[in-house]
Structures are given as C-alpha cells and as structure tokens.
Amino acid sequence: MSLASELPVAAEKFDYSSTIDVLQEQFGDRVLTSSAVCSQFGKDESFHPSMPPHAVIKAHNREEVQQIVAICAEHKTPVVPHGAGTSLEGNIAALKGGISIDTSEMNKVLAVHTEDFDVVVQPGVTRRQLNDYLHDTGLFFPIDPGADASIGGMAATRASGTNAVRYGTMRENVISVEAVLADGSIIRTGKRARKSAAGYDLTRLLVGSEGTLGMFTEITLKVYPIPEAISSAVCTFEELEGAVDSVIQIIQYGIPIARVELLDDLTMKSINMYSHTDFSETPTLFLEFHGSESSVKEQAELSQEIVQENSGSNFKWTSNTEERNKLWRARHDVAYAGKLLHPKGQIWSTDVCVPISRLADCINQTRADIDQTGLLAPIVGHVGDGNFHLLLLVDHDDPDEVAKAEALHHRMVMRALEMDGTCTGEHGIGYGKIEFLKQEHGNAVDSMKMIKQALDPHNLFNPGKIFG
Amino acid sequence: MSLASELPVAAEKFDYSSTIDVLQEQFGDRVLTSSAVCSQFGKDESFHPSMPPHAVIKAHNREEVQQIVAICAEHKTPVVPHGAGTSLEGNIAALKGGISIDTSEMNKVLAVHTEDFDVVVQPGVTRRQLNDYLHDTGLFFPIDPGADASIGGMAATRASGTNAVRYGTMRENVISVEAVLADGSIIRTGKRARKSAAGYDLTRLLVGSEGTLGMFTEITLKVYPIPEAISSAVCTFEELEGAVDSVIQIIQYGIPIARVELLDDLTMKSINMYSHTDFSETPTLFLEFHGSESSVKEQAELSQEIVQENSGSNFKWTSNTEERNKLWRARHDVAYAGKLLHPKGQIWSTDVCVPISRLADCINQTRADIDQTGLLAPIVGHVGDGNFHLLLLVDHDDPDEVAKAEALHHRMVMRALEMDGTCTGEHGIGYGKIEFLKQEHGNAVDSMKMIKQALDPHNLFNPGKIFG
Numbered sequence: 001m002s003l004a005s006e007l008p009v010a011a012e013k014f015d016y017s018s019t020i021d022v023l024q025e026q027f028g029d030r031v032l033t034s035s036a037v038c039s040q041f042g043k044d045e046s047f048h049p050s051m052p053p054h055a056v057i058k059a060h061n062r063e064e065v066q067q068i069v070a071i072c073a074e075h076k077t078p079v080v081p082h083g084a085g086t087s088l089e090g091n092i093a094a095l096k097g098g099i100s101i102d103t104s105e106m107n108k109v110l111a112v113h114t115e116d117f118d119v120v121v122q123p124g125v126t127r128r129q130l131n132d133y134l135h136d137t138g139l140f141f142p143i144d145p146g147a148d149a150s151i152g153g154m155a156a157t158r159a160s161g162t163n164a165v166r167y168g169t170m171r172e173n174v175i176s177v178e179a180v181l182a183d184g185s186i187i188r189t190g191k192r193a194r195k196s197a198a199g200y201d202l203t204r205l206l207v208g209s210e211g212t213l214g215m216f217t218e219i220t221l222k223v224y225p226i227p228e229a230i231s232s233a234v235c236t237f238e239e240l241e242g243a244v245d246s247v248i249q250i251i252q253y254g255i256p257i258a259r260v261e262l263l264d265d266l267t268m269k270s271i272n273m274y275s276h277t278d279f280s281e282t283p284t285l286f287l288e289f290h291g292s293e294s295s296v297k298e299q300a301e302l303s304q305e306i307v308q309e310n311s312g313s314n315f316k317w318t319s320n321t322e323e324r325n326k327l328w329r330a331r332h333d334v335a336y337a338g339k340l341l342h343p344k345g346q347i348w349s350t351d352v353c354v355p356i357s358r359l360a361d362c363i364n365q366t367r368a369d370i371d372q373t374g375l376l377a378p379i380v381g382h383v384g385d386g387n388f389h390l391l392l393l394v395d396h397d398d399p400d401e402v403a404k405a406e407a408l409h410h411r412m413v414m415r416a417l418e419m420d421g422t423c424t425g426e427h428g429i430g431y432g433k434i435e436f437l438k439q440e441h442g443n444a445v446d447s448m449k450m451i452k453q454a455l456d457p458h459n460l461f462n463p464g465k466i467f468g
Numbered sequence: 469m470s471l472a473s474e475l476p477v478a479a480e481k482f483d484y485s486s487t488i489d490v491l492q493e494q495f496g497d498r499v500l501t502s503s504a505v506c507s508q509f510g511k512d513e514s515f516h517p518s519m520p521p522h523a524v525i526k527a528h529n530r531e532e533v534q535q536i537v538a539i540c541a542e543h544k545t546p547v548v549p550h551g552a553g554t555s556l557e558g559n560i561a562a563l564k565g566g567i568s569i570d571t572s573e574m575n576k577v578l579a580v581h582t583e584d585f586d587v588v589v590q591p592g593v594t595r596r597q598l599n600d601y602l603h604d605t606g607l608f609f610p611i612d613p614g615a616d617a618s619i620g621g622m623a624a625t626r627a628s629g630t631n632a633v634r635y636g637t638m639r640e641n642v643i644s645v646e647a648v649l650a651d652g653s654i655i656r657t658g659k660r661a662r663k664s665a666a667g668y669d670l671t672r673l674l675v676g677s678e679g680t681l682g683m684f685t686e687i688t689l690k691v692y693p694i695p696e697a698i699s700s701a702v703c704t705f706e707e708l709e710g711a712v713d714s715v716i717q718i719i720q721y722g723i724p725i726a727r728v729e730l731l732d733d734l735t736m737k738s739i740n741m742y743s744h745t746d747f748s749e750t751p752t753l754f755l756e757f758h759g760s761e762s763s764v765k766e767q768a769e770l771s772q773e774i775v776q777e778n779s780g781s782n783f784k785w786t787s788n789t790e791e792r793n794k795l796w797r798a799r800h801d802v803a804y805a806g807k808l809l810h811p812k813g814q815i816w817s818t819d820v821c822v823p824i825s826r827l828a829d830c831i832n833q834t835r836a837d838i839d840q841t842g843l844l845a846p847i848v849g850h851v852g853d854g855n856f857h858l859l860l861l862v863d864h865d866d867p868d869e870v871a872k873a874e875a876l877h878h879r880m881v882m883r884a885l886e887m888d889g890t891c892t893g894e895h896g897i898g899y900g901k902i903e904f905l906k907q908e909h910g911n912a913v914d915s916m917k918m919i920k921q922a923l924d925p926h927n928l929f930n931p932g933k934i935f936g
Contacts, residue, residue, distance in 0.1 A: 115720060115825035158665040169663050171672070172640060187912035193821040194853050195637050196890035197626040197676055199897060199905050199934055200916040204639070204672030208665055225722040252583060254693040295763050353661040357583035385662050422664035429667060437667050444655035447923060448668040454922035455915060466667055 009051060010097030016054045019075040019099065023057060026067060032056045041082055041092070041100045045147060045335070047346045047396060048090035048432060053080055053100040060105055062178065062186060062217035069215065069460070070184045072099055078463050081211040083153025084126055086145070088349050089430025091157060091210050095464035101215060103152050109133045110218065117223050118175055118192055123152025123216040130221075139223040142167040145426065146332045152216045157428040158208030162331065165251070165384030166258040166290065167224065169426065174207050178218035182456040192220060205451070210428050211462040213455050227290035230258075231300055232324045233317035235307050237283045240264060240367060240379075242310040244360045246285060247383045249306045251356055255299050257384060259288035259328075262363075266341065266378035267334055267391070274337030275330045280314065286331055288324075334380050338391040342376050345393030350409055352416035353387035353425030362419055363388060366412055373404045387425035413439070434468040477519060478565030484522045487543040487567065491525060494535060500524045509550055509560070509568045513615060513803070515814045515864060516558035516900060521548055521568040528573055530646065530654060530685035537683065537928070538652045540567055546931050549679040551621025552594055554613070556817050557898025559625060559678050563932035569683060571620050577601045578686065585691050586643055586660055591620025591684040598689075607691040610635040613894065614800045620684045625896040626676030630799065633719070633852030634726040634758065635692065637894065642675050646686035650924040660688060673919070678896050679930040681923050695758035698726075699768055700792045701785035703775050705751045708732060708835060708847075710778040712828045714753060715851045717774045719824055723767050725852060727756035727796075730831075734809065734846035735802055735859070742805030743798045748782065754799055756792075802848050806859040810844050813861030818877055820884035821855035821893030830887055831856060834880055841872045855893035882907070902936040 023031045032038070033055045042052035054077075059065045072079045078098025085092055094100060103124035111120040114137050121130060128148045130141050143154060144161035153159075155177065160169035167173065176190035189202040206213055237243040240262075247260050263271070268281045285307070289299040304315045318324060330337075338347050354362045363379065370377045370390065381388025390412070394405045413423045413436050423429075423436035438445055449467055452459075491499045500506070501523045510520035522545075527533045540547045546566025553560055562568060571592035579588040582605050589598060596616045598609050611622060612629035621627070623645065628637035635641065644658030657670040674681055705711040708730075715728050731739070736749045753775070757767040772783045786792060798805075806815050822830045831847065838845045838858070849856025858880070862873045881891045881904050891904035906913055917935055920927075 113823065113825065115716075116823040118823070158669070160663055160665075164663060168640075171663070171669065172636075181915065185911055185914070187915055188910070189912055191885070191890050191908065192823045192888040193855075193884075193890040193893065194823070195628055195632060195639070195821055195855065195893050197819075197892045197894050197896045198890050198901070198908055199676070199913065200919060201626070201639065201669075201672045201676050202912055202915060204669045205919075208667070208669050227722075248583075254695075292763075292766060294766060295760075298760060298762060351665075353663055355581065355584040355586070355660045355662070357581065387661075387663065416661075417659070420660040422659050422661045422666050424665045425661065425663050426665050428665045433666070440659065440666055442656065443653055444657055444670055445667065446653070447649065447655055447670060450922040451668060451673075451919055454918040 010094060014097045016075065016077045016098060019072060019077040020055050022071050022075070023055065023068065023099070027057055030058055041085070041102070042094050044085050044087040044090060044092050046088045046090060047348050047394070048093060051093035051095050053094035054097045056100045056102055058102045058105045062180065065101060065180045065215055065217050066184060066186060068099065068101055069180050073182060073184060073458070073460055076458060079215065079460055080462050081152065081156065081215040083123065083150030084148060086147035086149045087153065087157060087430060088427040089432035091428055091430035091465060093431065095431060103150060112137060114139060116192060118220055119223050120218060120220045121151050123150060123219060125151050127151065127154065134223060138226055140226050141221060141223050143170055143173055144332070146335050151219050151221065155207050155216060155219055156209065156211050158426070160382065160426040162259045162261055162382055164382060165260060166256060170207055171204060173222045174203055175220040175222060176203050177206055177216050179206055179214040179216050181214045182458065182460045186217065210430065210465050212452060212465050213461060215461070229291060229293045229296040229319065230324065231289045231296045231317050231319045232327055233287040233300060233315060234327065235285050235312045235315040236280045237312050240283045240363065241360065242312055243283045243285050244363055244383065246307045246310040246312055248356055248359060250303050251384055253302065253306065255302055257287060257299065257303065258290040259286065260384040261286040261331055262379070262381050262383040262388065263334070264379040266376070267380045270337040270341050270378060271330050271334060273340045274333060277330060286327060335391060338378055338393060342393035344395040345376065346396055348392040348394050348405060349427070350390040350392060350412055351424045351427040352412060352421055353385060354416050354419045354421030356386045358419035358421065359383060359386050362416060365415060369408060369411060373408050375401070375404055375408060385425065386421065429466045431464055431468065434466065437466065478562060482565045484543065484545045484566060487540060487545040488523050490539050490543070491523065491536065491567070495525055498526055509553070509570070510562050512553050512555040512558060512560050514556045514558060515816050515862070516561060519561035519563050521562035522565045524568045524570055526570045526573045530648065533569060533648045533683055533685050534652060534654060536567065536569055537648050541650060541652060541926070541928055544926060547683065547928055548930050549620065549624065549683040551591065551618030552616060554615035554617045555621065555625060555898060556895040557900035559896055559898035559933060561899065563899060571618060580605060582607060584660060586688055587691050588686060588688045589619050591618060591687060593619050595619065595622065602691060606694055608694050609689060609691050611638055611641055612800070614803050619687050619689065623675050623684060623687055624677065624679050628850065628894040630727045630729055630850055632850060633728060634724060638675055639672060641690045642671055643688040643690060644671050645674055645684050647674055647682040647684050649682045650926065650928045654685065678898065678933050680920060680933050681929060683929070697759060697761045697764040697787065698792065699757045699764045699785050699787045700795055701755040701768060701783060702795065703753050703780045703783040704748045705780050708751045708831065709828065710780055711751045711753050712831055712851065714775045714778045714780055716824055716827060718771050719852055721770065721774065723770055725755060725767065725771065726758040727754065728852040729754040729799055730847070730849050730851040730856065731802070732847040735848045738805040738809050738846060739798050739802060741808045742801060745798060754795060803859060806846050806861060810861035812863040813844065814864055816860040816862050816873060817895065818858040818860060818880055819892045819895040820880060820889055821853060822884050822887045822889030824854045826887035826889065827851060827854050830883060833883060837876060837879060841876050843869070843872055843876060853893065854889065897934045899932055899936065902934065905934065
C-alpha cells in the first residue's frame with residue numbers, strides 16, 4: 001500500500017521505444033501500446049495500483065515467446081509473463097515497465113493421457129476451461145483458486161485452493177514444464193513418469209518462481225478420476241472456536257476429506273447478499289467428501305460426529321450436483337461478495353498458513369486483534385491446510401484505515417511466523433510481501449537471489465518481484 | 469563399470485594433508501585416515517568400485533558440519549556428505565578424494581509433532597530407527613527403500629520405495645531442511661506449514677541434489693497416522709503380462725492402493741532361497757491396502773476381482789502383522805537374495821520409470837531383450853508408479869558379461885526415455901548415469917549446472933556427481 005503508492009509508474013521513467021519498434025516490425029499490430037490496454041495489464045485483482053507495461057503482446061506459441069524474449073533480452077527490456085491477471089500481490093505489475101506477454105491465446109489443451117491421469121496444456125488455459133474440456137473423460141483437475149486463473153499463472157504462483165487438503169497444491173500437481181529462459185533457450189524440466197530422481201528438480205524450482213526465472217510455454221499436470229461418489233455438507237456453529245476445533249479433529253483423525261472451508265459470520269452475510277442465498281449468518285464449515293459410496297458415507301458420518309461434539313449443528317449434506325456447485329460457487333465468490341459489506345472498501349486479502357496445531361490460536365488471536373482495530377475483515381480459509389485469509393475491507397482514501405490495516409496485517413504475519421507458519425499459503429510474494437519473505441526465510445533469500453542471478457543475470461524476467 | 473574402472477583413485481592424485489592437519493587440530497582422533505575406513509566410506513551398495521576419501525570425520529552437530537565445511541572450503545578440499553552408504557549409483561564415492569562427513573552420530577529425532585503429523589530429525593537417523601522411535605505415537609514414516617538408509621541420504625537421493633504409490637517420494641514428504649552451504653552459511657528452507665507460496669522452493673531443489681549443493685543438518689518430514697486397518701495380499705500369475713495388466717487396471721480404477729509390487733519368477737525363486745519361504749515361483753504381486761476396516765475390505769475385493777480377470781490366482785490376504793512383516797521383509801531383501809542366483813555375480817540394479825500406460829510394453833520388451841542376452845536378471849518393481857528394476861547379475865571379471873549388461877542397460881534406458889519415462893525413478897544419477905541425465909534432460913542440464921555454479925562456485929560438495 002504505502003510501498004505501492006511510492007513507486008513511480010515505470011512507463012514514465014524508462015524508454016523502450018526501440019524494443020517496441022522491433023517487436024512491431026515482427027508482430028505488427030499485435031503489439032498493443034494504448035494506455036487503456038497497458039493500464040489493464042498492469043493491474044491484478046488486488047488493491048495494488050496499476051503498474052502498466054510499455055506494451056502488451058499476445059504470443060501464439062513457444063517460438064513467438066522465444067522471439068519476444070530474445071528481442072527484449074537484446075534491448076534489456078523487462079518481460080512480464082501475463083496469465084489471467086487474477087494475482088493478489090501485484091505479481092503481474094510491470095514495476096519497471098517493459099513488455100507484458102499475454103498468454104490468453106496460448107490456450108490449447110495439447111494432450112489428455114486418460115490412462116496416465118495427466119494432461120499437457122499451454123499456459124493460457126484457465127482452470128475452468130480445463131475442467132470443461134475434461135468433462136467427458138471422467139477426469140478433473142482439482143486446484144481451484146477462487147478466480148478462474150490461468151494454469152500458467154497458477155503454476156507461477158504455486159497456487160492452491162479448496163481441494164489442496166486432499167489433492168495438494170500446484171507444487172504437487174505440476175509434473176513438468178517447458179519454459180523459455182532468459183538466455184533464449186527452451187528447457188523441458190522432465191518427462192511424464194510419476195517420479196524421477198534424475199538431477200535437480202527444476203520443475204519445483206520454476207513452480208512458484210512468479211515469472212522471475214522464465215516463461216512457461218507448456219505445462220504437464222496431474223488430473224484425477226472423478227470420484228465415484230461426492231458429497232458436500234454445510235454445518236454451522238455459534239462460535240468460531242467450535243468450527244476450527246472440528247477441522248483440526250477431522251484432520252487429526254485422518255479422515256481423507258477433500259475440502260473443508262471455514263467461513264465466519266461476516267463472510268456468510270456477504271455471501272447471502274451477493275449470491276441471494278439464505279445461509280445461516282454464523283460461523284460455518286463447507287465440507288466435501290470424495291471416494292466410493294461407502295467411503296463417502298463413512299467419512300461424512302465420522303465428520304458429523306466430530307462436528308456435533310464441537311457444538312456444531314444443522315449438518316446438512318447433499319450429493320446433488322447442482323446444489324454442490326451452487327455451494328462452491330458461493331465459496332469461490334467470497335472475494336467479490338465481501339466488497340458489498342463496505343461500499344468504499346477494496347479487498348485486501350491476507351494469506352497466512354500455520355501448522356494445524358496452531359490454527360485455533362492463530363485464528364482466535366487474529367479475531368481479537370481485528371475486533372480491537374474496528375476494521376471490517378471477514379475470515380475465510382482452507383483451514384484443513386492451516387491456511388486462512390482475512391478479506392480486509394479498506395477504504396484506500398482513508399489514511400487512518402490504511403494504517404490500521406497495515407499494522408493489523410503486520411501483526412498477523414508475525415504471529416504466523418512465530419507459530420512456524422508462512423506469510424503466504426498460496427498468493428505468492430509479488431511485490432507486496434518482500435519484507436515478509438526476508439523475515440520468514442532469513443539468509444535463505446540470499447540463495448534464492450543467487451539462483452535468480454545465475455539464470456537471469458540481467459534481471460529480464462518480472463523484475464522487482466519476490467526480492468525487490 | 470567401464471567408467472568406474474577408468475577413474476583413478478583420487479587419494480593417489482590429490483594431496484589434502486594440510487586440510488587433514490587442520491581438521492586434526494580441531495577434532496583430534498575423530499579424523500580417521502586409515503585405508504580400511506576410507507575404503508569403506510568410498511563404497512556404496514552398488515557394483516561401483518570404492519573411491520575412498522582422504523579422511524572421514526564423524527560430525528556431531530550443525531556447528532561441527534559448519535566448521536568442517538569452512539576448513540574444507542578454505543583449503544579447496546572436496547566434501548562428501550555420507551549417510552548409511554546404501555546408495556546404488558556411487559553417489560557417496562569420493563571421486564576426487566577429500567573429506568567424507570559421516571552423519572551416523574547425527575542421529576537424533578529432535579521433535580515429534582503428533583498433532584501436525586511431522587517430525588524433525590538429524591540426517592543420520594535411519595528409516596527403521598525413525599519408525600521404531602515413532603512406534604508408540606500411532607504415526608509412521610512410509611518411505612522405504614530396500615536398505616535401512618539414512619533420512620539424509622534418502623532426501624539427497626529423492627528416494628522412494630514400496631509405499632510411494634500412495635504416500636509419494638521424498639519429494640512430497642520433506643517439508644523443509646536445514647543445510648550448510650558452500651559459503652559456510654546455514655539456511656533453513658521453510659517453516660512447518662503444510663503449504664507455502666513464499667519464494668523459490670529451495671526444499672525441493674536440495675532434495676535430490678545428491679549432496680552437490682550443501683549438506684543437510686536437519687530435516688522436517690511428514691509422517692502419517694498408522695491406518696486403522698492394514699491388509700496385505702499375495703497373488704500369482706502364469707505370465708508376467710497378467711500381473712502387469714492387473715496393476716495398471718488397479719491404478720486406473722482409482723483404488724487408493726498403498727503398495728503394489730511386482731516380482732517375477734526368478735525373484736520369487738531367490739526369495740525362497742534367501743528367506744526360506746515357500747512362495748510359488750511364478751510372477752507374483754505383493755499388495756497392501758490401508759484405510760478404515762470397510763475401505764480396506766472394499767479395496768481388497770475390487771483388486772481381487774481385477775486380478776482374477778487377468779488370470780491371477782491364489783489371492784491370499786492377511787491382516788496379521790507378523791505375516792505382513794515377513795512378506796515385506798522378504799520384498800526388501802530381494803537385492804541380497806538375488807545374489808544367490810549367480811555365485812560370481814554382483815547385483816547391478818537398473819531403475820527406469822515410465823508412465824503407467826507404457827509399463828506393460830516396457831516390461832515385455834525388456835523381458836524379451838534379457839532373454840536374448842542370456843543374462844540373469846530378475847525383475848522387481850514398484851509398478852504402481854511405473855518404476856521397475858532389473859537386478860542384473862553380472863560377473864565383473866567376465867568382460868563379455870559386462871559388455872552384454874552395459875548394452876542391455878543402455879537399450880533399456882533408451883526404451884524408457886522414448887516412452888516418456890526417466891532413467892532413474894529413485895536411485896539418482898551419482899556418477900553411474902551422467903550420460904543418461906543428458907539424454908533425458910537435454911539442455912535443462914545446463915540450467916542445473918548454472919545453479920550448481922552459483923551455489924557452489926568452487927565445486928566443493930560431492931564433485932563429479934550428477935554432471936561429471
């Protein structure tokens with residue numbers, strides 16, 4: 001916030017007109033330079049202000065990405081890989097201007113290997129597009145950040161979502177990538193075998209590197225058979241504690257739950273406003289169970305017992321697909337719904353994640369802290385992973401509110417780090433959490449910088465991110 | 469083989485006496501230089517000849533590792549981290565001599581977080597020691613290479629074993645590490661949160677780096693609740709095809725099988741000789757199911773149906789712990805058992821892994837290829853992952869047998885790569901598979917080398933491995 005407002009808009013500071021000339025020779029009117037387009041490409045879904053690139057170009061294939069990167073490398077012009085623009089820490093902001101490479105037309109599903117449970121996609125394919133494509137195969141891709149993010153962006157951010165407690169994050173679900181590096185070479189980081197001990201794990205190095213080490217041109221992903229049975233449940237609690245304790249006990253009991261989401265009273269209120277639903281406006285869990293008919297029944301019954309022991313009630317479950325979809329759509333829309341609670345507020349989504357044994361402490365202390373500030377901050381989270389978000393509602397024209405929010409956020413991250421947790425479970429560092437990365441990783445950040453320096457010595461890719 | 473025999477023994481070529489003098493000043497008679505000790509530390513469990521270090525020193529804690537690394541860095545003396553010495557590609561051989569740091573006395577379990585399902589261990593803790601330690605907690609650590617390897621060695625090699633099909637490999641089960649780097653600094657790669665999007669994934673970079681980037685001083689691992697019910701099964705087949713097809717169908721059906729191991733007729737014969745068992749000496753599957761009572765029953769019944777459809781018979785299952793342990797001990801001992809088939813033979817364990825859809829082709833073609841060579845080569849494997857081994861039995865004093873084995877191995881790896889597989893599912897590159905790494909990863913190996921150069925510019929750690 002304060003960081004962002006101090007940053008100059010790079011377009012005014014750097015001159016990349018010769019780069020743009022060369023790109024235009026090669027790509028004609030596919031090189032877009034209008035301020036409307038550039039401004040849009042410099043802005044993600046967070047409160048961070050737009051930091052527009054000097055130009056945007058839609059790449060169609062790996063060869064074009066390679067050409068664009070080569071031209072930018074020759075002219076020392078920053079390259080910012082751009083997916084669906086749904087990041088939350090300014091990850092796609094062009095802090096030093098340059099060229100945003102738009103992957104929205106690199107959106108083909110290249111192969112579906114149904115027998116191996118994997119797919120090969122271009123980076124611009126979105127998660128919903130992929131699942132629509134897979135519809136008739138009996139397979140699905142589980143990673144689901146709230147927004148309809150691109151697979152490239154999700155891999156770059158090491159994203160997760162509601163299914164991570166069962167299926168893992170992008171870290172576990174990217175099998176390999178093809179990427180263009182700063183020296184213009186294209187590498188493929190692995191074959192399709194499910195495991196390999198062959199050399200350094202470049203796949204995992206690139207996943208989560210936020211476009212600072214290279215640009216994805218193909219991604220091979222794990223997919224899963226749609227379970228024989230799926231059942232979703234909703235239950236409500238008088239107090240937050242009961243909901244959190246239920247989740248901890250479900251995890252510790254070893255129930256292979258597929259989804260378990262916490263939504264506090266404020267979140268439920270906003271959902272009812274946005275989605276025209278009539279949920280009880282008290283702390284709530286959304287749960288989902290995957291497996292065989294008998295396994296799902298067993299999981300749901302055990303979970304219901306645990307919920308009841310923690311004073312939960314109104315445990316309703318459904319296997320009806322339409323009802324389930326409505327439930328999860330409401331969950332995914334909470335970031336949009338939250339805005340209705342504060343007409344002038346923008347959402348600032350925090351993202352700590354702690355070991356499950358510390359989750360109740362972390363949420364309770366944070367809840368008390370929010371109450372003391374008087375800020376509006378619905379709590380929602382993938383609590384089975386120990387990950388939760390405040391949807392801090394802040395009027396950015398009110399310096400007092402901004403200062404309170406910054407201080408609250410700082411205390412919250414420090415609390416999570418003290419509990420052996422992380423400053424970001426799934427949103428990444430972008431340029432919003434650079435200081436927290438140092439707090440969390442100490443001198444390991446130096447090792448990260450050495451790797452960046454080795455693979456991208458001229459700081460071509462997404463400069464200013466992760467390290468500042 | 470030919471590679472190894474051409475290598476000079478480094479101790480004769482380099483003089484590190486001044487390094488050893490300084491180490492002796494600091495550590496006294498804990499610095500061992502006898503040829504018997506050094507020779508033992510230069511040899512793993514493979515056919516690769518001993519490449520002894522100049523000295524061996526048992527480190528007791530992170531501070532001592534840091535001191536030893538600092539002394540070696542100052543004197544440009546290679547450092548070879550050493551676990552239990554059970555590697556299979558010469559991974560711990562001191563190709564350029566130097567100092568082997570023995571972790572066998574860094575063998576403390578430092579913390580067990582039962583509520584978070586994680587443990588913190590020193591690198592010298594072995595997998596059996598860890599499971600003995602966990603015995604009364606209701607938790608277990610699933611990764612089980614055949615040998616009683618150290619956790620440090622397993623992390624360095626990105627090891628797996630029979631449980632990987634359900635629980636993943638070291639890649640998925642190391643939460644974070646603490647490591648001493650070449651510049652003498654100590655880094656910790658992460659907190660205990662189950663997921664994080666904070667910066668580059670240094671954990672996964674160090675896991676599988678085979679001691680070439682640093683030396684582990686602490687490792688945080690996932691552990692799992694011992695399932696409510698466990699059931700193991702054995703079934704036999706007239707032909708290999710039926711066994712392989714059963715596995716493929718069990719995986720593709722989505723049965724969450726915990727272990728599924730293929731053992732061919734020769735392997736079964738050797739097991740009977742070694743373990744004094746009376747298994748049928750035909751292609752056999754060992755299976756294991758984990759879950760609730762009802763889930764295990766359901767999984768076993770479905771698997772039995774699949775096995776029968778593929779002409780499998782004698783499907784026997786047991787929940788008796790003693791019988792189960794006997795079964796899996798026999799499985800883990802196959803590398804030792806195989807030696808009985810060929811009195812002069814040494815075991816050369818191959819390690820390809822392919823997508824499951826190609827597994828039947830890969831095994832069938834390999835079986836036909838073995839038959840043409842006349843070599844003895846039992847087949848055994850973690851087939852649920854697409855990973856299998858030949859236990860090639862080779863008399864290393866017979867150049868003709870060696871040449872045939874090398875050619876067979878080469879064809880086998882090329883076949884796996886053509887099928888989008890890997891040259892090593894779990895043994896690593898060491899110095900035995902350097903050429904295959906290049907075949908598999910192409911110019912991505914250059915990126916690996918750049919990272920090595922950035923983090924270890926003087927090639928201090930385990931020189932000659934992975935890249936040569």
